Amino acid sequence: MRRKRFGLIPLFTALLCLCGCAFSSPEELYAVPKAAEDYRNLQDQIDKVRSAGAEYAGPLFGTNTQPVQLMDLDGDGIQEAIAFFRATSADDPDPLKIYIYHQMEDGAYEVWSIIEGDAPAINSISYEDLDGKTGPSGHMDKELVVSWRLSDKIYRLEAFSVTGQEVETLLPAVSYTDYVLWDMDKDNQREIVMITLNTVDSVYQADYYDYQAGQMVLRSSAPLSGKITGLASNTKPLASYLCSNGVAEPAVFVTSNLITGVITDIFTWQNNKLVNITLNPTTGMSDDTFRLNTSISIQDINDDGYPEVPRPNALPTPDAVSSLDFWQVQWLQYDLKGKPTVVSTTYYNGEDGWYLVMPESWQGKVALSRLDNTGSGERGVLFYPYSAEQGEGGAALRPFLSVYKLTGPNRKTRANAEGRFILLEEDDVIYAAELHADSGWDCGVDQEGLKELFHLI
Ligand SMILES: [Ca+2]
Ligand SMILES: [Ca+2]
Ligand SMILES: [Ca+2]
Known part of the structure; x- marks a missing residue:
């Protein structure tokens, strides 16, 4: 032995x-x-x-x-x-x-x-x-x-x-912070992509180890965004694919913490080099992927097999031009050159576990507020017509839509209350909505349309 x-x-x-x-x-x-x-x-x-x-x-x-x-x-x-x-x-x-x-x-x-x-x-x-x-x-x-x-x-x-x-x-x-095994060069064999964050020596990089003549050889390295403080705790490095000119290209998505938010670096293998496709060479950061909201993670939001990077923007409320309670999220796919495309835009409600695809005609024209009655198992989000030009106080007084998450023993009765209709029903939760005709704004979506736009997280 x-x-x-x-x-x-x-x-x-x-x-x-x-x-x-x-x-x-x-x-x-x-x-x-x-x-x-x-x-x-x-x-x-x-x-x-x-x-x-x-x-x-x-x-x-x-x-x-x-x-x-x-x-x-x-x-x-x-x-x-x-x-x-x-x-x-x-x-x-x-x-x-x-x-x-x-x-x-x-x-x-x-x-x-x-x-x-x-x-x-x-x-x-x-x-x-x-x-x-x-x-x-x-x-x-x-x-x-x-x-x-x-x-x-x-x-x-x-x-x-x-x-x-x-x-x-x-x-x-070899010392490392995290790693994935992934076939980056499409030869049907996985390599090691090692992520190293060494704050003492200021090393922030991804290293690509490939098999050559009996050894795993370091063939290429690429920098992570500078100024990161560690890997994001709720998003592990993700070995997946991006879509470039209709072709699936292997990619590793690495999400890291900054002092004020999170940032994602995307690595691919191109011309025998590991490339951080989102890195802005001027700033040394993947600026385009930076986000303040750290709770919304990379996910395949549109179910097409490719992960999307979230770009959340705070939505206005009837009381404030911007609040950190409501987020409209643009979901981005990047091609091999690091060029982003928005594939979906949603209102994202992580707290209640649902999101709503935002029709084009709503974007920039909607303010949100909450109406919770936790005592009776009712969590509601109200959508108001909003005019950005008016700024503060730009939201109408009456909502055009309410979406409810209903729990508790009499949830069925509440889901069927006058004006309400059911979006989705689970074992102990009902999601219901109400379209308010008296808001003075035609949102262009009916009950059936809303059911199609509504999804669980
Ligand atoms: Ca054996
Ligand atoms: Ca390979
Ligand atoms: Ca997708």
């Missing part, structure tokens, strides 16, 4: 007890429930490690968090078992152990190799074919992409290839 040691500066000598819960059933421990005999065979091997002084220490985050996982790493059609341990002895310089077990023909398991790490915990693990190789039976092999967690802000990414008992390091441990 070959041991692969993962060396780190011994900054973190104290072991954090991050995985103290007691596991009870095999289902909690194993990625895939196994036949009783296989389970016993594997358990025999695992018990040896545990009784020699180790505890389970599965990855903390991501989709693969079980302390025992099954994956065909060498592409021979037989799943290996990957088990995660932490040595209980404080003297062990590499307390984290990733055991890779191979199942033999008689069903018994043997240890193929052990990957060791000097970190308090494993943050996450991914299995990905990075090298494009296939195994003995023609199955795709899988590499291990391990994120070692040194602290709650410091991670290191390392990638390993497992061929039989041989473990090779494809990517030596």
Whole structure:
């Protein structure tokens, strides 16, 4: 067996007890429930490690968090078992152990190799074919992409290839803030796009690592927007596509915090370079994507498979020219050159979980206010005709539309109150509306039209 040691500066000598819960059933421990005999065979091997002084220490985050996982790493059609341990002895310089077990023909398991790490915990693990190789039976092999967690802000990414008992390091441990695996260059194989925010050395960039001759090689880097303070906590880097001249182009959307709002950088692979397509070279910022409102996230608002970047603008209320309570959102798609196109404009009500597509004729001509009666389970938004020229007090006295979110036992009665009609009904919520003929403004939308414009978030 070959041991692969993962060396780190011994900054973190104290072991954090991050995985103290007691596991009870095999289902909690194993990625895939196994036949009783296989389970016993594997358990025999695992018990040896545990009784020699180790505890389970599965990855903390991501989709693969079980302390025992099954994956065909060498592409021979037989799943290996990957088990995660932490040595209980404080003297062990590499307390984290990733055991890779191979199942033999008689069903018994043997240890193929052990990957060791000097970190308090494993943050996450991914299995990905990075090298494009296939195994003995023609199955795709899988590499291990391990994120070692040194602290709650410091991670290191390392990638390993497992061929039989041989473990090779494809990517030596690199500090990073977040990463995605995505096929950026359209060769049907994913690369690593690593995001690094290092405020100490002022490094804010995305790095593109691609497989070349046995290594993941840093082929290109591109800057993130300057002045960012960290990645947005409610929007993870998103690996997806943008639409350029009708063609789907791989792209990574990275949303970061600024002191006053959020900003999105969009990265694509063009002419053998990683490009931040939204970055304004003059300001060093993706200015066009900046937004004050941090709660409205990138999403595929029009269901066409491409994510849209929100551009929220505060809407007027009857009392104020602008308030931060009501937002009209333009949803933008960017092409490869970073040119935006508005694909939809909505009033977005994150609080009540719905949005309304704003007809062209309403834009700049609507003010909003709230009419909530939380005691009776009624949350309402009123739409008023509004004239920007008049500014303050430019809203009419009477609304032309009310939209209600109704909850509570008598919601059905309230939804059917005179003048109201139902937009959408769920188990314990009814969304209803009322068009007011006495507002003096023809909004150009009838009941059926409004139902089409109304959507849940
Ligand atoms: Ca295998
Ligand atoms: Ca690729
Ligand atoms: Ca879309």
